[in-house]
Each structure stands twice: as C-alpha cells, then as structure tokens.
Amino acid sequence: MIHPETILKIFSKNKHNFFTGVPCSIFKELLISLNSQEVIKHIPATGEGEALGMAVGHYLSTGEVPVVYMQNSGLGNALNPLTSLADKTVFSVPLLLLISWRGEPGTHDEPEHTKMGQILTPLLDLLDIPYQIFDPEKLDSQIKILNQKAVDKQTPVALIFKKGQIEENTNKRASDKLIVDQKLMTREEALEILVRKIGNHPIISTTGKTSRELYEIRERYKQKHNQDFLMVGSMGCASPIGIGISQNFKRRIFVIDGDGAALMRLSINTTVGEFCRENFVYIVINNSVYDSTGGQPLADKSISWKQFFKSVNFQRAVVIKSKTRLKSLNLNINTGPMAVVVKVKPGSRKDLGRPELTPIENKIIFSKYIQQRK
Numbered sequence: 001m002i003h004p005e006t007i008l009k010i011f012s013k014n015k016h017n018f019f020t021g022v023p024c025s026i027f028k029e030l031l032i033s034l035n036s037q038e039v040i041k042h043i044p045a046t047g048e049g050e051a052l053g054m055a056v057g058h059y060l061s062t063g064e065v066p067v068v069y070m071q072n073s074g075l076g077n078a079l080n081p082l083t084s085l086a087d088k089t090v091f092s093v094p095l096l097l098l099i100s101w102r103g104e105p106g107t108h109d110e111p112e113h114t115k116m117g118q119i120l121t122p123l124l125d126l127l128d129i130p131y132q133i134f135d136p137e138k139l140d141s142q143i144k145i146l147n148q149k150a151v152d153k154q155t156p157v158a159l160i161f162k163k164g165q166i167e168e169n170t171n172k173r174a175s176d177k178l179i180v181d182q183k184l185m186t187r188e189e190a191l192e193i194l195v196r197k198i199g200n201h202p203i204i205s206t207t208g209k210t211s212r213e214l215y216e217i218r219e220r221y222k223q224k225h226n227q228d229f230l231m232v233g234s235m236g237c238a239s240p241i242g243i244g245i246s247q248n249f250k251r252r253i254f255v256i257d258g259d260g261a262a263l264m265r266l267s268i269n270t271t272v273g274e275f276c277r278e279n280f281v282y283i284v285i286n287n288s289v290y291d292s293t294g295g296q297p298l299a300d301k302s303i304s305w306k307q308f309f310k311s312v313n314f315q316r317a318v319v320i321k322s323k324t325r326l327k328s329l330n331l332n333i334n335t336g337p338m339a340v341v342v343k344v345k346p347g348s349r350k351d352l353g354r355p356e357l358t359p360i361e362n363k364i365i366f367s368k369y370i371q372q373r374k
Helices: 004-013 025-035 048-062 074-086 111-126 139-153 187-198 209-220 238-246 259-264 268-275 305-311 323-328 359-373
Strands: 018-021 041-044 067-071 095-100 131-133 156-161 203-205 228-230 253-258 280-286 316-320 338-343
Touching: 004 025, 004 139, 018 048, 025 067, 025 095, 048 067, 048 074, 048 095, 067 074, 074 095, 074 111, 095 139, 111 156, 131 139, 139 156, 187 209, 187 253, 187 280, 187 323, 203 209, 203 238, 209 228, 209 253, 228 359, 238 253, 238 268, 238 280, 253 259, 259 280, 268 280, 280 305, 305 316, 305 338
Parallel strands: 018 041, 018 067, 067 095, 095 156, 131 156, 203 228, 203 253, 253 280, 280 338, 316 338
Antiparallel strands: none
16 A cells, blocks of 8 residues: 555656546545645546546646546546547547546446446557556556656556555545535435425436435335435436436426536536426535545535526526525426525435445336336
8 A cells, every 4th residue: 555645746756747537436545635735736627528628738738748537437438538639549648547446357346337347458458548557566667657658659548546555644534624514404414305305206316425325214214215216327417317207207307416416417407408397306415525435625616506507497496505495495386497406514424325226126116116107
C-alpha cells in the first residue's frame, strides 16, 4: 500500500499538474488529498467525456500530459472522446488515465461491475491504449514508462488501480470541509416521507445509497419491492428510464435521482420538458456530494435548480429544505412534468445494507407490476 499524498508527490514530480475526472470509491483516499492541496490543479467533472475534453484542452494549452481518473464503468462513457478525439488516428493527444478496477475477475463485487471488470484489459488492448497495473512500490518508474509511451506515440495511456492499494488518509474527509446545515434531513429521512406520499405509484431509484436505503425502508415496514426499480450502475440513467415508462403508463411515475447523477446527464431534462406529461415527477436528492464514493464535493454551486427546471419547460419546480415542507408537499397536482429538489445533509448509516434481490429478479417483478397497472 502507499499513502495518497506520496502518490500525488510522485505525479507532481513527473510534471502531472492537472487532474480531472469522476470519483470512484477506490480513489476515495487519493481524492481527499487531491482536494486538500494547492500544487496540482484539480477540476472535478460531472462526466467522463467532459473530463477528457478538459484534459485535451489542458494539453493543447500547456503541452503537459494531464491525468483523468475514472471508475472502469466510466470507461464506457469515455469511449467516444477516446476514439474520436484523443485517439492517434484523430488529434493524437497524450493523456494518462487512472482507472479503478471494479469487478476484477476472481474478486467479489456488485453485479453492475462484473462485465466491465471482465473486459477492462481486453478493451484497453482493443483501443490500443498501453496500460500497467498499479504497483505501489514501482509507481515512479511506472509513471515514467507510461509518460514516455504517451509522449512518443502521442496517445492515451492507462494505470489500473485495484481495491486496497491506497492507504487510508489521515486528513479530514472532503465532505467534512463542506458547510453543512445540520438542520437538514438525512436522505433516508427524506425517502421515508416520500415513500409514504408516493403510495403505490412506481419508483425508479438512482444507483448507490438511494436505492439501498429505499430497499431497507420497504423491509422495515414489511412492504413489497415490486413497485421499485432499483438502479445499479448506469449513473444518470434513472430519468431516461422513467421517460420511457411514462410514455406507456397513464398513472404517475416517480424518478428519485441523486444530484451527481442528475448533473451527469442534465440535458435529458430538455427531453422531459418536451415529451413528458403530468404523470412524470422527478425528485432530486441534493446533498452536494458523491455520497456513494466517499463524499467528494460536487461542482453544483452555480446551479439554481428551480430556475433550471423552469427553463426546460417543467410546469412546476420546488426546492424543499425541511421535513415539514416535504410532508405538506402535494405530489398529486395535475400539471407536469414536476421537479422536486430535496436538500439533505451528506452521509448514511454505517450499517446500511444492500438489496437481496438480484437485478434480474428486480426487473421481472417491477415489469410485471408496471404492465398490470398501466
């Protein structure tokens, strides 16, 4: 193992002075250090394609090789700019990718990481991206070798990180540095209220802790899980799934999203405003961090959620900051689509479990529920 601050010192020594990307829990400790130093320029991205665009811009304006971090699932989002922008057959841009290896063959992980875990290295081979598996004792030489290949061949290169290779950070967590209103609800408290208000209407729930908490709320009150589609992976796709359902479903459909996922695919809301009716209700849980990957802060300070949703033709948009206001909110108004942004504080219970349903089991019971009630 290696301390995250040592990692950054080695990167800085090798003239890597710009980092951007989308967080993964494997990089949690490294990102704490990255967010608490001033030597390396760090701009978090809302999506992997955005990160690669910024990295290309950095290279064009400095001639220095930038660093782009991502979960291996995010490599799927990065395929287009990697093949049509940075690839040596197009603009031929040297980049250093830091890729976490979730779902590594032979290790236990969540089902959404299985396929990308299996195909990560074959995919890099197919893309003709040279790579190395991170070795804490050889990091300096690995960076030098990859840099040489990136510059000589004018191509992206990759360093793959496995679980447990980076030491725990002794600095405060990134979320600890946020100014948090302790009067705000927790996400789980907000979800309990929403579950009661939504009743028997179907819910599309975003990936990560939101779906895990929703599952446990159903368990706590001995309720069935068939009205909930619990997203795993596919960050940012809850809303598009809800759109597809809403076109074939007369009753209300509720999408419960996270702010990080919402920002990743913010443009989908123009489609909602254009094609969805009063049966579409979009709920964004807003805690200003990527909670499921370690509490990294979001770049959301510049957005006014209410004004944004109004600008893309949502008929009603409200921002909720208290339990009292959420309990009194009317979700049955026949004007829509409707957006509800619920402000909550970061964090979750330490003993939060995971759904016992497999994704396929969840798909079958949810699809049956929908089709019997449309």
